Amino acid sequence: MIEHRSHIYGVIGEFEKPEQLVHAAAKIREAGYRYYESYTPFPVEGLPEAMGMRRNMVPLITLIGGLIGGLGGFGFQYWVNVYSYPLNIAGRPLNSWPAFIPVTFELTILCASLSAVLGMLALNGLPQPHHPIFNAHRFTHASTDRFFVCIQARDKKFHLAETARFLQGLAAHHVSEVHDD
């Protein structure tokens, strides 16, 4: 990284329509940029593919959470009823597994749901109160009606003037630099 541009986070461009953003994101990727990100007011169809995103880890985390909840839930009830606090009621089996199913099921769902949400937040690095992108010009529109793409300064191919021209060439409005403070 070159010293003199360390205060620049990247260059941002704005689009009016989601299709324009999808198109631009694909072009940016074709041009060889690696570190860039799109910001949209709702999940745009086709954008993950255009940006070359593959599957994410959230489903796997959820599966692991669910397995822990289910096996742990059943195992705990087994341990309580067979080892920790066995109650002999008319000689019935201590491991009366059908009666343990409702709690096992609920704990599976509970742990899977918590893993899905916490896993999603953790992978996204949230909560994160501040981020340089919030310094961008007109960025409050990203949560209303505009679609942004920001090419980051840490990209090897990044050059302030050229990248800005490149974005303008993709019909982006309000191309401007984002400061990293």
Next chain:
Amino acid sequence: MSAGDPPIDSPEISRLTPVLGPGHTYSSVTDKISAIVLTRPTSLGWYIGFLIAFCVFGVMNIAIGYLILKGVGIWGINIPIGWGFAIVNFVWWIGIGHAGTLISAILFLLNQKWRTSINRFAEAMTLFAVACAGIFPLIHTGRPWYAFWMFPYPSVMGIWPQFRSPLIWDVFAVSTYGTVSLLFWFVGLIPDLATLRDRSTTKLKQIIYGMLALGWRGSARHWHRYQSAYLLLAGLATPLVLSVHTVVSFDFAIAIVPGWHTTIFPPYFVAGAIYSGFAMVLTIAIPLRKAYGLEDFITMRHLENMAKVMLATGLIVAYGYFFEFFMSLYSGNKFDVFLVQQRLHGPYAPFYYALILCNILTPQLLWIHKMRTNVVVLFLMSIIVNVGMWLERFVIVVISLTRDFVPSAWGRYSPTIWDWATFIGTMGMFVMLIFLFVRVLPAISIAEMRELVAETSEEHK
């Protein structure tokens, strides 16, 4: 679901009664929904409504305070009717919550676009209904300060909860349901909280909404994971919602009391829960859209679809009643046959007939298109169904407990003023929470409405 095959989303029908009024853009839906929270002055009607609900909530607090001082003897419960209002109201409230999860999870998985504008407040309704429901078993324990004994924790007493008991299943089912509903609701709110943060004009609002939004910035990679998590939550909430009322019905079905010990209970409890829940969604949606001018977002199509769901689940419930009746007679079990006679001719027979009138006969009007599209009829119908569903639980709890196996164990039940104060008080709490919710959070999902704008603008090309 493959594209375009559900007839409900066919272009002809959606053009006639759209899920979104015409001419809306990303910014217009954002403006309209966020304005309710951010810029519109709070109306006098809101203050009056909130104040009334708050006073009723106060009545609940007095009733519960007195209960804690005196014990459950202030209620009408006795032996053999140990359950009374507490369980009737618990089942009623928890059932109401089910429609919120159904709308937000099951209709999401089925890709029903009309869910978009009603899911947020339906989920809020779920949370508040679960909160109201949770109060009853808690205070019914008699010593609510020991309620934590129901959770498994390593105690100095060296004992554990009885995991074979439906009442412990209930603890797990209801607390899981509350937690997952909260997660689902909050995850859905995150992008909207970011919108409110960006549009707030005062520093305080920016800070509060900003903290709640967790720093959401709408990044495409974030959305990607967000969508996975949301879809998974919907997939997890779907079996959960079916399991919750199933477990609630086990409270009855596992017991050997006549009229309770039947295998039809789980499915018909779930259907009844959805039935009463949709009724409550209508009860809230109709005044809400009127008060805030949201007719473009909660259109006639939403109301009509909800009426259809009510009709369908109402018929399942009717089928449940019929088979409960039939199986009792067909079984030849004298206690079951006697219970049917008691429902039809016993001291609580008027409640049974009122229940049939409210839950089975009146909703048949919904077959008529004119009735389904008449807002006043729908509103009244939704209240009738809620009364009917409450009566259903009253009939199940009270008739069976007052007429079990030996005549010497028969009894009578009538609620006291404290029963009523607690029950009506929870309604005050529910309405108060709805008022607060509508005022401080977006009652309709803004991000999903923008998606809907994008989808409907594609359709018109």
